[in-house]
Amino acid sequence: MIHVQHLTKTYDDLSRGKFVAVDRISFSVQPGEIFGLLGPNGAGKTTVLRILSTVLSSTSGIATVAGFDVSADPAEVRKRIGFVSNNTAIYDRMTAWEMVEYFGRLHGMPKKELTDRVETLFEQLRMNEFRDTPGAKMSTGMKQKVSIARAMVHDPPVLIFDEATLGLDVLVARNLLSVIRDLRESGKCLIFSTHIMSEVERLCDRIAIMHRGKILDSGTLSELRSRHSENDFEELFFGLLSNHESAENNELAHDVGAGI
Numbered sequence: 521m522i523h524v525q526h527l528t529k530t531y532d533d534l535s536r537g538k539f540v541a542v543d544r545i546s547f548s549v550q551p552g553e554i555f556g557l558l559g560p561n562g563a564g565k566t567t568v569l570r571i572l573s574t575v576l577s578s579t580s581g582i583a584t585v586a587g588f589d590v591s592a593d594p595a596e597v598r599k600r601i602g603f604v605s606n607n608t609a610i611y612d613r614m615t616a617w618e619m620v621e622y623f624g625r626l627h628g629m630p631k632k633e634l635t636d637r638v639e640t641l642f643e644q645l646r647m648n649e650f651r652d653t654p655g656a657k658m659s660t661g662m663k664q665k666v667s668i669a670r671a672m673v674h675d676p677p678v679l680i681f682d683e684a685t686l687g688l689d690v691l692v693a694r695n696l697l698s699v700i701r702d703l704r705e706s707g708k709c710l711i712f713s714t715h716i717m718s719e720v721e722r723l724c725d726r727i728a729i730m731h732r733g734k735i736l737d738s739g740t741l742s743e744l745r746s747r748h749s750e751n752d753f754e755e756l757f758f759g760l761l762s763n764h765e766s767a768e769n770n771e772l773a774h775d776v777g778a779g780i
């Protein structure tokens with residue numbers, strides 16, 4: 521469903537010059553699977569997800585969603601993808617219902633189909649008690665549900681959650697994780713990015729650990745544990761990060777020594 525191969529993104533940064541934010545990464549995600557992108561701030565997660573959702577172009581490499589190339593067929597990709605982040609704008613004066621319906625209209629959904637779909641979503645995400653509440657009066661949890669509903673209104677087979685639990689209290693975050701599990705059961709293809717280790721441990725079928733633009737390793741939790749002979753996931757994660765940093769520093773020292 522999602523295929524990423526040797527994907528690279530270089531930014532022209534005023535202070536850092538050419539900066540490689542994503543460095544030749546590859547991964548695939550299948551329907552009915554939750555794929556976790558785990559990495560510290562600045563690892564490159566958001567950049568990858570923004571390329572997949574067609575809002576950012578890559579420098580090189582290939583990314584396809586449901587068989588459509590993100591650069592060649594962005595409109596086809598957008599039809600098949602929903603994006604949930606932690607900073608989706610919620611309009612103060614629109615009600616929950618109006619906001620979700622509005623996004624359905626943007627996707628060109630016919631009236632009857634749209635009304636049925638919004639009914640189903642409000643039921644599924646338990647949003648009926650605040651369907652007429654305007655954005656200005658919503659709690660953080662209500663706003664997050666509206667963000668999810670509007671990302672799902674066109675029933676995309678792929679859903680991307682970018683640091684979606686950031687700033688949520690534990691109860692709301694827990695509820696979101698359970699919604700994501702339900703989506704997996706319904707066969708959706710899901711990518712979940714976070715810097716919180718316990719979330720990927722509890723939720724994800726496969727995990728890619730990202731740092732400084734690279735995927736350091738990926739696999740199921742048990743594959744990662746056995747490959748690195750480490751049962752404690754936190755130890756495993758920090759071990760991978762610090763090995764990578766030492767290797768990069770050694771490479772740099774070698775290049776400086778050789779006058780490169």
Ligand SMILES: Nc1ncnc2c1ncn2[C@@H]1O[C@H](COP(=O)(O)OP(=O)(O)OP(=O)(O)O)[C@@H](O)[C@H]1O
Pocket residue numbers: 531532533539541559560561562563564565566567568683715
């Ligand atoms: N427009 C830009 N111009 C220059 N550098 C950028 C730009 N956008 C992102 N970066 C840099 O690219 C790197 C990766 O950023 P990105 O936001 O993808 O990381 P992330 O893993 O999502 O981290 P975070 O959780 O902090 O958002 C960072 O060093 C960031 O400063």
